[in-house]
Each structure stands twice: as C-alpha cells, then as structure tokens.
Amino acid sequence: MNSKDCKYTQEHEWIRPEPGNKGSIGLTDYAQSQLGDIVYLDLPAPGTQVEQFKKMGEVESVKAVSDIFSPVSGQVLEINQTVIDEPGLVNEDPYGAGWLVRLELSKPSELDALMDSDKYDKFVAELSEEESE
Amino acid sequence: MKLLKKTPLNKVHHDLKARMIDFAGWELPVWFTSILAEHRAVRSGAGMFDVSDMGRVWVSGRKAGSFLDKVLTKPAQQLEVGSAQLCLLCLEDGGILDDLWVYHVGTDRYLIVWNAANIEQKLDWLCRCSGSDPDIIIEDTSPDTVMLAVQGPSVCQLKNLKGVSHLPRFGHTQTKIGGLSVFVARTGYTGEDGFEIISHAANALPLWESFMEQGVKPCGLGARDSLRLEAGMLLYGQDMDTGTNPFEAGLEWLVDLGKGEFIGKSALLAIKRQGVKRKLIGFQVKGREIARSAYKIFKSDQEVGRVTSGGYAPTLGVSIGLGYVPIELATIGTDIEIMIRNKPAAAQVVNKRFYQRGA
Numbered sequence: 152m153n154s155k156d157c158k159y160t161q162e163h164e165w166i167r168p169e170p171g172n173k174g175s176i177g178l179t180d181y182a183q184s185q186l187g188d189i190v191y192l193d194l195p196a197p198g199t200q201v202e203q204f205k206k207m208g209e210v211e212s213v214k215a216v217s218d219i220f221s222p223v224s225g226q227v228l229e230i231n232q233t234v235i236d237e238p239g240l241v242n243e244d245p246y247g248a249g250w251l252v253r254l255e256l257s258k259p260s261e262l263d264a265l266m267d268s269d270k271y272d273k274f275v276a277e278l279s280e281e282e283s284e
Numbered sequence: 285m286k287l288l289k290k291t292p293l294n295k296v297h298h299d300l301k302a303r304m305i306d307f308a309g310w311e312l313p314v315w316f317t318s319i320l321a322e323h324r325a326v327r328s329g330a331g332m333f334d335v336s337d338m339g340r341v342w343v344s345g346r347k348a349g350s351f352l353d354k355v356l357t358k359p360a361q362q363l364e365v366g367s368a369q370l371c372l373l374c375l376e377d378g379g380i381l382d383d384l385w386v387y388h389v390g391t392d393r394y395l396i397v398w399n400a401a402n403i404e405q406k407l408d409w410l411c412r413c414s415g416s417d418p419d420i421i422i423e424d425t426s427p428d429t430v431m432l433a434v435q436g437p438s439v440c441q442l443k444n445l446k447g448v449s450h451l452p453r454f455g456h457t458q459t460k461i462g463g464l465s466v467f468v469a470r471t472g473y474t475g476e477d478g479f480e481i482i483s484h485a486a487n488a489l490p491l492w493e494s495f496m497e498q499g500v501k502p503c504g505l506g507a508r509d510s511l512r513l514e515a516g517m518l519l520y521g522q523d524m525d526t527g528t529n530p531f532e533a534g535l536e537w538l539v540d541l542g543k544g545e546f547i548g549k550s551a552l553l554a555i556k557r558q559g560v561k562r563k564l565i566g567f568q569v570k571g572r573e574i575a576r577s578a579y580k581i582f583k584s585d586q587e588v589g590r591v592t593s594g595g596y597a598p599t600l601g602v603s604i605g606l607g608y609v610p611i612e613l614a615t616i617g618t619d620i621e622i623m624i625r626n627k628p629a630a631a632q633v634v635n636k637r638f639y640q641r642g643a
Binding site for chain 2: 190
C-alpha cells in the first residue's frame with residue numbers, strides 16, 4: 152500500500168522527507184494505476200525553483216497526459232535519470248526506483264499541509280468508491 | 285441520460301477488473317492489465333478483443349449484389365463467395381461515410397462489418413439507397429451477436445483455431461468452435477495474422493472462456509488503437525470522416541473507379557482529375573514526447589495541419605502519428621514540427637506503415 156514515511160498531495164504526488172530539509176518526490180501507486188503504462192516524463196532540470204502545488208512537470212501514459220505538481224516549494228537538486236530512460240519504473244515501483252526528483256525545501260512547514268499515509272489511504276478509498284458507483 | 289450500451293461480454297470485463305470507458309456509446313475495456321503488455325501479446329503471441337461494438341449487417345435478396353455495387357467503392361458481386369474485402373461507403377460528394385468489410389457469404393448473401401460510430405445514420409443511408417426494394421433485405425444483427433477478434437502470430441496453433449488455419453487471408457467460413465456455431469474470417473485490425481469470430485450472443489461467454497483457457501490474453505481498446513496505428517491503419521472519425529475524400533486519406537486502393545456507377549463515383553473522378561491539396565501523412569517524433577490527436581502541425585512557424593491520431597508505438601519504442609498536411613509537405617523525409625503543449629517537437633514525415641509484419 153502507500154508508503155508510511157511519505158506525505159501526500161490531493162493530486163497524487165508523494166514526498167519522502169530527508170534530514171537537512173531535503174526530500175524526494177514521486178507519483179503514488181493510485182496515480183500510476185489510473186494513468187496506466189507511463190512512457191514519457193518531463194521533469195524540471197536541477198536548479199529549477201518549484202512552488203508548492205504548482206506544475207513542475209508532465210507525465211505521459213499510453214492513453215493520456217497529466218501535469219505533475221510539486222508537493223512543496225524548493226529547488227530541484229537532482230532528477231532520476233533512470234526513470235527518464237525507463238518511465239515504466241513509475242508503474243513497477245512508484246515509491247522506490249520510480250522516484251522522480253529530489254528537492255531542497257525552502258519552506259519545510261509546507262509539509263504540514265499534506266496528508267499522511269493514513270489520510271491518503273482514506274482519500275484514495277473514497278475516490279475508488281465514487282468510481283465504482 | 286443516455287446509458288452506455290453493453291456487449292454480451294460486459295460482465296466478464298468487469299469480473300476481470302478491466303478499466304472501462306465510453307467508446308462510441310459502448311462501455312468497453314480500455315485495458316485489462318496494461319496496454320503495453322496487451323500490445324506485446326498480440327505482436328508476439330495471441331490476444332483477443334471484444335469488438336462487438338462493430339456493426340454486423342446482413343444484406344441479402346436477389347438484388348443484394350447489384351445494390352452493394354451501387355453503394356460501395358469496390359465491386360461486391362465479383363467478390364468470390366468465401367472471400368472478403370475492405371472498401372468504403374462514400375457520399376455523393378466523395379466524402380467517406382465509413383470504411384467497412386464486405387464478406388460474400390453465399391449466393392445473394394453478404395455480410396457488412398462496419399464501425400460503431402453513427403450506426404443509425406449509416407443504416408438509414410443504406411435503407412434510403414435501397415429504396416425499400418423488396419429484393420434487398422438489410423438486417424442489423426449486431427444486438428443479437430458477439431464479435432471477437434483473436435489476433436497474433438500464434439493464433440493458428442490455438443486448439444480453437446487449428447481447424448480454420450487453412451483459410452486464406454480475408455477468407456471466411458461457417459464452422460464450429462468447441463461445438464458452438466461461429467462465422468470465422470481471417471481478418472483483423474492489428475497488422476498481425478488473426479481471425480474475427482461472430483456468433484450468437486449466448487455463445488459469447490463460453491467462447492471467451494475457451495480462448496482464455498488456451499492462453500489468449502484479453503486486450504482492450506488501448507492496444508486495439510496502438511496496434512492499428514503502428515500498422516498504419518486509419519480509424520474512422522479520427523483519420524477520416526465525411527469531410528475527407530479517399531485520395532487525401534491515402535485510401536485510393538479501396539476505390540475502383542473502373543467499375544460501374546456507384547454513389548460518389550463522379551465526384552471521386554473529378555477529385556482524382558484535379559488532384560488533392562492535402563494528404564494524410566505518417567510522422568515520427570524525434571524525441572519521446574507523445575503527439576496526440578488535434579495537436580497542431582507546423583512548418584517554418586506556420587500552422588499547416590492537425591494530428592488525427594498519435595501515440596507511443598510500443599513495438600518500435602518511438603512516438604508516431606498521422607495527420608493532414610498540404611500536399612507539398614507530404615513527401616517522406618520532410619521535417620515538420622508538432623506543437624506539443626506549446627512546445628514545438630521536431631518530427632519527420634515517414635512511411636505510414638510504421639510496423640510491418642515480418643519486416
């Protein structure tokens with residue numbers, strides 16, 4: 152299920168905070184299951200400033216294109232080159248090898264606005280219920 | 285509220301937890317597990333599609349053949365019994381009303397299989413063209429039947445299809461699979477070998493299950509679309525419509541202007557004489573961004589056309605598409621740009637048959 156050590160947005164991104172106000176970011180399992188096979192990722196270059204809940208990139212699956220929003224504000228430290236080359240890693244391992252970028256957080260308190268994994272589990276469960284109605 | 289139509293296999297799709305969508309008014313699976321995995325199954329083994337959304341119309345009676353010769357762009361009566369051909373239904377002005385398969389099933393007996401879109405409009409058109417002649421009987425059997433497409437290089441090794449492996453390409457026969465009466469044709473829409481099977485709706489589930497037991501992978505609309513696009517096959521409503529003529533769509537091979545009178549013939553002769561101003565091209569994007577339908581095509585900062593179909597080509601690992609451009613840009617090798625979300629992506633005009641079996 153969803154990773155316990157991450158915080159989540161309503162747009163289905165996760166951030167895994169690290170010591171020193173850093174963190175890695177990815178798409179959730181629910182996001183990848185909705186998108187289907189991911190074939191292309193457009194991610195911000197290292198050094199780019201991103202803002203919380205603002206568009207930071209794009210993800211293309213075979214069927215559709217979606218924006219990726221940053222869970223927090225900060226500066227991009229590195230991007231996952233492996234996932235650029237093999238976008239299917241987001242489907243296979245969304246919380247591990249399928250991570251997208253690492254950031255240095257400029258406003259660590261923004262993390263408080265995100266859901267923890269229990270809340271996000273419930274959030275997704277409700278969405279799935281609506282879907283099956 | 286207009287409810288979505290359900291095929292005889294709707295329940296089994298839900299049981300398999302397929303992702304369902306609205307396709308031309310039908311609730312159909314877009315994928316069961318993964319579009320890429322389903323696509324690859326059809327290119328390397330065998331996959332099956334519920335294509336019951338396709339219309340299945342019988343045309344029979346003493347004048348059935350001459351009637352079809354009057355409405356279709358290729359001769360129907362000359363078609364041997366047991367054979368089939370792809371052709372077009374054109375309007376008086378040469379616009380394409382649909383592309384369809386016509387199967388010569390027996391004396392004065394033909395089966396038409398056409399697209400799900402605008403079925404009522406097309407049936408109405410056929411009936412009007414027939415002028416209610418009692419010697420032309422038009423019967424839509426779609427609601428009472430199921431249609432499966434079983435496609436892939438290993439289909440002839442399947443127990444269910446060994447018995448029809450002798451059929452030539454486009455050949456068809458009435459036979460039995462596991463004791464169930466079926467109409468089987470060696471046709472498809474994937475660029476692979478394969479069969480299309482029509483049977484009574486009551487046989488839908490046992491047929492589906494027996495193919496599943498033989499290892500055939502259930503496939504959805506997503507793979508249906510990526511397979512046909514890779515093979516350079518056009519989708520009605522996207523790559524052609526009533527505003528498109530067969531010459532600009534690159535479908536002149538489906539039009540026989542040497543045959544007798546048929547609806548649209550004089551307009552098509554005139555179009556051929558004058559030449560077309562635009563042409564459907566295939567293109568490959570140089571990067572990995574995906575070009576999707578309705579994206580703009582540019583040449584030297586000028587908008588020159590629109591993408592009609594586009595997507596990732598799983599077998600080739602590249603981004604491909606189809607679209608209309610002015611004839612002078614339709615030459616293979618021409619550099620163009622596709623505007624992908626306000627960013628121009630370099631692309632090149634290439635052969636529309638992106639993927640060819642055994643190539």
